Amino acid sequence: MPDHVFYTLQKTSSPFLDRRLQDYASEDWYPFHMPGHKRTPLEFPNPYSIDITEIEGFDNLHHARGILKEAQERAAALYGSQKAFFLVNGSTSGILAAISAAIPRRGTLLMSRNSHKAAYHAAYLRELETVYLLPAMTKFGIAGSIQPAHVAQALEDLPQINGIFITSPTYDGVLSDIQKIADLAHAHNAPLIVDEAHGAHLAFSGYFPDCALQCGADLVIQSLHKTLPCLTQTALLHVNSERIDQNALARFLSIYQTSSPSYLLMASIEQCIRYMKQEGKERMQTYTQLLSQFYNKARTLRRLQVFEKSSSSKEACFGHDPSKILISVGSTGLTGKELYDTLLNDCHLQMEMASGHYVTALSSLMDTPEGFQRLILALEEIDKKSYTHTPSQPSNPFDTQRIYQLPKPGMSISQALDRPCETLPLKASIGHISQEYIYLYPPGIPLATPGEILTGNLLNAIAQCQRQGLPIEGPCDIANNRIQVVKG
Numbered sequence: 323m324p325d326h327v328f329y330t331l332q333k334t335s336s337p338f339l340d341r342r343l344q345d346y347a348s349e350d351w352y353p354f355h356m357p358g359h360k361r362t363p364l365e366f367p368n369p370y371s372i373d374i375t376e377i378e379g380f381d382n383l384h385h386a387r388g389i390l391k392e393a394q395e396r397a398a399a400l401y402g403s404q405k406a407f408f409l410v411n412g413s414t415s416g417i418l419a420a421i422s423a424a425i426p427r428r429g430t431l432l433m434s435r436n437s438h439k440a441a442y443h444a445a446y447l448r449e450l451e452t453v454y455l456l457p458a459m460t461k462f463g464i465a466g467s468i469q470p471a472h473v474a475q476a477l478e479d480l481p482q483i484n485g486i487f488i489t490s491p492t493y494d495g496v497l498s499d500i501q502k503i504a505d506l507a508h509a510h511n512a513p514l515i516v517d518e519a520h521g522a523h524l525a526f527s528g529y530f531p532d533c534a535l536q537c538g539a540d541l542v543i544q545s546l547h548k549t550l551p552c553l554t555q556t557a558l559l560h561v562n563s564e565r566i567d568q569n570a571l572a573r574f575l576s577i578y579q580t581s582s583p584s585y586l587l588m589a590s591i592e593q594c595i596r597y598m599k600q601e602g603k604e605r606m607q608t609y610t611q612l613l614s615q616f617y618n619k620a621r622t623l624r625r626l627q628v629f630e631k632s633s634s635s636k637e638a639c640f641g642h643d644p645s646k647i648l649i650s651v652g653s654t655g656l657t658g659k660e661l662y663d664t665l666l667n668d669c670h671l672q673m674e675m676a677s678g679h680y681v682t683a684l685s686s687l688m689d690t691p692e693g694f695q696r697l698i699l700a701l702e703e704i705d706k707k708s709y710t711h712t713p714s715q716p717s718n719p720f721d722t723q724r725i726y727q728l729p730k731p732g733m734s735i736s737q738a739l740d741r742p743c744e745t746l747p748l749k750a751s752i753g754h755i756s757q758e759y760i761y762l763y764p765p766g767i768p769l770a771t772p773g774e775i776l777t778g779n780l781l782n783a784i785a786q787c788q789r790q791g792l793p794i795e796g797p798c799d800i801a802n803n804r805i806q807v808v809k810g
């Protein structure tokens with residue numbers, strides 16, 4: 323069927339494709355959000371024409387021996403890893419498989435508290451004991467780096483730790499000292515897994531901090547779709563050491579990934595790898611120049627403030643990925659959400675997210691000079707205005723800093739989740755064991771996880787967030803101030 327027939331049929335029958343997705347694509351909204359391709363197509367055929375499964379002559383992702391094995395080898399060669407696995411279920415599936423393969427069932431995982439939920443889910447599925455590393459807090463009011471000294475202390479106190487899981491860079495672009503943490507892990511004979519979901523682009527330019535593969539991590543998970551020109555859900559899992567059983571890794575990947583891996587997604591990975599190999603360097607040069615010009619101009623803003631690593635101590639922020647542009651409301655009088663709405667409604671600039679006091683613009687090598695120009699002009703305009711009204715939420719970045727504390731463990735996540743539960747008013751829950759996650763989102767660092775004892779301090783922190791209108795998520799009946807706990 324010729325392309326135009328297919329699209330005409332869809333036009334008459336799909337309000338979702340037609341009136342939402344296609345209309346959105348044809349308007350002038352500029353994407354400072356994921357995916358990293360920024361809706362700019364690489365050379366790619368009609369998706370229907372290449373949407374096949376493992377038919378004769380084609381390879382099976384779960385037992386790759388032919389074209390997919392070769393394609394994965396090309397990805398490994400580009401990044402300089404020992405082996406790369408294609409992921410079609412996002413970094414989520416890579417994190418689940420990496421933790422499952424690297425840590426024995428009922429083993430102990432040392433993990434950064436600001437980990438993606440997939441790490442907590444892996445701990446649940448594999449019945450792991452979890453020990454946490456709290457990130458530092460920066461003056462800007464974002465979670466900072468994990469301190470190697472805290473890692474060293476935990477390894478000394480708990481020799482039973484089987485492995486370490488760190489997110490670097492974070493959603494905000496903050497990196498930890500992976501080299502030092504890898505050395506500590508290896509001296510303890512434990513593997514280091516790095517969630518580099520937000521850092522698949524780091525390896526391609528010296529403008530960015532070093533990527534985890536260069537720093538000695540054993541397993542590294544990268545979402546290609548977040549920062550490179552690749553379709554949503556695509557990611558890579560790299561193995562970079564002998565400490566990992568690759569057969570176990572492949573086994574877990576076949577459990578956590580679909581049994582019908584999409585050739586469309588895998589072709590998109592192949593195309594992205596080819597593009598980065600052939601054109602990545604040149605494209606990165608142009609992009610990093612644009613970024614650098616943007617930051618130069620942003621330094622002249624008087625009220626708004628754009629985050630730079632130099633504003634934090636090395637301890638609070640070991641490194642920052644400047645592709646994640648964090649724009650604080652500064653002294654404008656706006657809240658993060660109001661800044662986000664102004665950029666969206668007045669300027670048609672779609673940001674990635676808004677927090678209490680800043681917005682995040684995610685950039686990539688597919689961004690255009692016009693896109694950067696629109697962003698800086700919009701910020702200059704907002705910067706000139708004075709917003710005299712009282713913000714609907716406080717924008718003080720320091721308010722949330724004190725609420726994160728190391729938890730009081732009661733039982734493991736899996737023990738808590740697999741037991742009967744009861745629902746209590748928050749006030750009556752002190753001393754009980756939570757069966758739910760409690761997050762402040764963003765930034766998504768849990769205040770409590772299943773298995774942790776609910777304390778007076780924790781409830782005060784929740785009340786403080788609620789008073790300030792900061793979004794508490796997780797408990798299914800939080801609107802009525804109720805929480806599920808493990809039945810006594």
Ligand SMILES: Cc1ncc(COP(=O)(O)O)c(C=O)c1O
Nearest residue numbers: 412413414438489493517519545
């Ligand atoms: C830090 C981090 N790790 C992992 C993931 C999961 O990535 P994916 O969407 O590719 O499954 C995310 C997603 O937002 C994330 O922010």
